[in-house]
Every structure is written in C-alpha cells, then in structure tokens.
Amino acid sequence: MDFYLNVTVAGLETTRQICSDYGYWFRRGDETSLTLFFTDRALVSEVRRVVDDLKGPGSAPVHLIADPVPFHELHRFYRKKGLLNEWIPYRPGDLFRIHRLLEPNAGNQSYETQPVSIQFDVRYDQTVPEKRRVYRREQIAAILDAIDHLHPTSLIDWGCGCGANYSFLKDKLAQEGIRYQGLDTSRFLISKAKDLYETPESDPRVRFDLGDARRLPYPDHAFDLGFSESLLPLVPNPLAALTEMARTTLFGFFSSLYTIASHQPGLVYLQKERAYALDVGATWKYRKGVSEQVFYLPKTADVRAFARKVPHIVTVENKRHQFFDALGIRTVSVFFYPKRWFDQRRARFTLWNYQPLM
Incomplete structure (x- = not known):
C-alpha cells in the first residue's frame, strides 16, 4: 500500500x-x-x-x-x-x-491471515466452549508461582501475541508492581495488544513491542524473569533464541521446545539454523489450506550442551509427544525452568513433566 x-x-x-x-x-x-x-x-x-x-x-x-x-x-x-x-x-x-x-x-508472515489471528485473540477465545479454548488460566500457574517465590520486579513475555497471557497476569502484576514487556514478531498481533493494553489509561509499566527473540534489544539481565509459550518451535535457530533468553533474564525463564536425537526421513537439517526443519503445513490445524508452516527441531545434544552452560536454568526432558509421534518423528520435549524455583519443587516435577504447565 x-x-x-x-x-x-x-x-x-x-x-x-x-x-x-x-x-x-x-x-x-x-x-x-x-x-x-x-x-x-x-x-x-x-x-x-x-x-x-x-x-x-x-x-x-x-x-x-x-x-x-x-x-x-x-x-x-x-x-x-x-x-x-x-x-x-x-x-x-x-x-x-x-x-x-x-x-x-x-500479512507480513504466512500465519497472520485474518482467520488465524482471530483464533489467537483471547477475547474471541473466551467466547468458545471451555474444551475448545486455546488459552486457560492454568497455563500461567507456574508463572504465578514463580512470581510469589522469586519476587521479580520485571517480566518479559516472548511471543506475547495480542496479550493473551498478560490478560490473565495483569491483576497479579499490578498488585506486585511488576514491569511487563511483551515482544512478538507479528505486527498484526502487537498492534492488537497495544490497542487492548497499551492505552493512555493503562499501566505505564506495560509495554508491547515488535522484536525477534533471536536478537533481543535489551542489555544483560534486563528482566528478572521471562517466559514463552508455544514460541520456540516456530523460531528459526531456536538455540539462538534460548541464548538470548538466558542473557536477558536474571533469575531464569520458562520455555519449552522439541528436540530430535538424530536425522529422520522427511527432515532437512539447516546448518545455519542448527535445527531440523519439519514442514507441518498440512497437519497444523489452523494452517491447512492457508499456508505452509515449519517447526524447527534442534539436536538434543546441542540443547543439553546449551543447558550445561546456563547455571540458573534446569531442563526437564519428556520422551514423547503425540503430535510428532503421529508423523513418525521421535522427539524429546525439553522444558526450561528457573533453577531456584525448580529446586524447591523437584519432588512434584515427575507429574509436571508429563502434564507441563507451559
């Protein structure tokens, strides 16, 4: 235009x-x-x-x-x-x-078509039956727990979309006086988030900005705590994003990604991205008939090596994932958690590993 x-x-x-x-x-x-x-x-x-x-x-x-x-x-x-x-x-x-x-x-990206963006809008999501909702308050239970345990003064939400998780967190953040930063590459979703939550009447400690998780425009330890939901499989070079997440958070972060131990038929290894590319355009439920979609699966060994370099992060592995199993792809799900928060909950984590909150 x-x-x-x-x-x-x-x-x-x-x-x-x-x-x-x-x-x-x-x-x-x-x-x-x-x-x-x-x-x-x-x-x-x-x-x-x-x-x-x-x-x-x-x-x-x-x-x-x-x-x-x-x-x-x-x-x-x-x-x-x-x-x-x-x-x-x-x-x-x-x-x-x-x-x-x-x-x-x-649209600036294939998944920004109008029907898909509506699905990602928490206002629309709350109008559908409970069993069909994408967003639930239980998804942020671990974040709320970490806020009570770590008492952060700032929080960053990578892949915030139009502020779905913030809508559940906002009362707690306001009560604790916590600065919130939402970040997403989608201009459409960020514009919706700004319309909803970044107005002259809203909390000045709340910001939504365009940005790339692989190249965060913040200094080291700019935020006490961070989290992402369903972001890393969509990020080219997810290890670069993990490195930036670790660099910019002081206490640690919540996130998850899927890794693969070795090459599988149908996967292409992208040397530059340090990940296998899996085209899930035909099976990803919102994309069928709209566009192609790629998931990025780094090598399990690379993820373990990354985790050993980051002392305040704990990784918890889950050996199965139904979505990939159905495609004949054997993966390992890896969940990242703040170490101080994790250590006091280690006994409960066996259950959480198979019913992850994030």
Whole structure:
C-alpha cells in the first residue's frame, strides 16, 4: 500500500510521528511506500533529515518530493486511497491500523491471515466452549508461582501475541508492581495488544513491542524473569533464541521446545539454523489450506550442551509427544525452568513433566 502525506498541511511534528510509525511497522518487501510532498518550500530541509534517519538496509521505501506541488496538480495525490488526513491527530500505530483496514488480506508472515489471528485473540477465545479454548488460566500457574517465590520486579513475555497471557497476569502484576514487556514478531498481533493494553489509561509499566527473540534489544539481565509459550518451535535457530533468553533474564525463564536425537526421513537439517526443519503445513490445524508452516527441531545434544552452560536454568526432558509421534518423528520435549524455583519443587516435577504447565 502506498501512503501519501502533504507535509505543508500536516506540519513537522505530525510528519515526524508518521515517519517514525512507518519506520517501526513497515519493512522492505512489504509492498508499501510513503511519499511526502509539499505545497511550499518550508520544512523541506527538516523533513529531509527525518527521511535520512529512516533509511536502512531493511527499511521500507520513503519518497520525498521536494519541489512544491502546484495547486492544480494536487489532484494527483488527493485521489489516492492511501492519502493520510493531515487534520486528524495521529496516535502511535495508526498508520498500521489504516494499512490493516484498507489492505485486510496483506500479512507480513504466512500465519497472520485474518482467520488465524482471530483464533489467537483471547477475547474471541473466551467466547468458545471451555474444551475448545486455546488459552486457560492454568497455563500461567507456574508463572504465578514463580512470581510469589522469586519476587521479580520485571517480566518479559516472548511471543506475547495480542496479550493473551498478560490478560490473565495483569491483576497479579499490578498488585506486585511488576514491569511487563511483551515482544512478538507479528505486527498484526502487537498492534492488537497495544490497542487492548497499551492505552493512555493503562499501566505505564506495560509495554508491547515488535522484536525477534533471536536478537533481543535489551542489555544483560534486563528482566528478572521471562517466559514463552508455544514460541520456540516456530523460531528459526531456536538455540539462538534460548541464548538470548538466558542473557536477558536474571533469575531464569520458562520455555519449552522439541528436540530430535538424530536425522529422520522427511527432515532437512539447516546448518545455519542448527535445527531440523519439519514442514507441518498440512497437519497444523489452523494452517491447512492457508499456508505452509515449519517447526524447527534442534539436536538434543546441542540443547543439553546449551543447558550445561546456563547455571540458573534446569531442563526437564519428556520422551514423547503425540503430535510428532503421529508423523513418525521421535522427539524429546525439553522444558526450561528457573533453577531456584525448580529446586524447591523437584519432588512434584515427575507429574509436571508429563502434564507441563507451559
């Protein structure tokens, strides 16, 4: 989608906000562009600097028409579907909301099609019968337990989606004064999370941002505790994500992934990702007929070697997984837990290993 903005009418501050929004939400290859035009020569140099700051190897294209557009030629822009109304105050994220409204079928990743995203929306999920729900409060029982045990001041949720787990955690986090950071690669889901939980009236300690679990933009031990749910099988190079999770958390993190001991027919080993690729597009229940989906299965030996390097993490292995067994793929499920929290619950873990909470 092509956006157009009359900078002369919008003014410098609105232009900066829209450019910042555009740089945050859009990437090269999205089939989007932003064209800035003027009706006089004021602000051209200032806006040129703003545009230069947006340029990068992966940035979506921005076009600057520095020569003022004569009045009789403005119709070339004011007939465009993507013309931005200069008179309406913009909130962060509005540019992406407009994009989703006018281009509802455009997705930056295969699983971001509209029917799938609805399934991931906790508001929709709570309207279906209990046995069909994707999200349940019991899924965060271990997190709530760890909060009581470790007393963290900050928490990061990798693969937060539109805030499903946060919706169950928010009362506890507010009660304990815990800072929450949600992170996801899906622009559609993050925009929904921001609409739901990051509003002027919401807790300022709550943030949802775009990000990649393999390259976290945070310093070491930036968060006391972290967790992810159903994330790592979808992450290319899950070991890189685990390394970043360990680096950025002080007390440890909750997560799980599936590993494979040796090569199996139908699997392709990706040297760069240090994992086997399994195409589950035909069997993954939300993707059938929509798109392909790949699960990434690292080698069990590599995961064990990683775990030995991270002293505050404990891994618990589970030898079976029904989904992979049905495909003829023998895997080992590995669950990561904060060590201090785990040590006092070791006796109970035999049961939890076969009924994992995360």
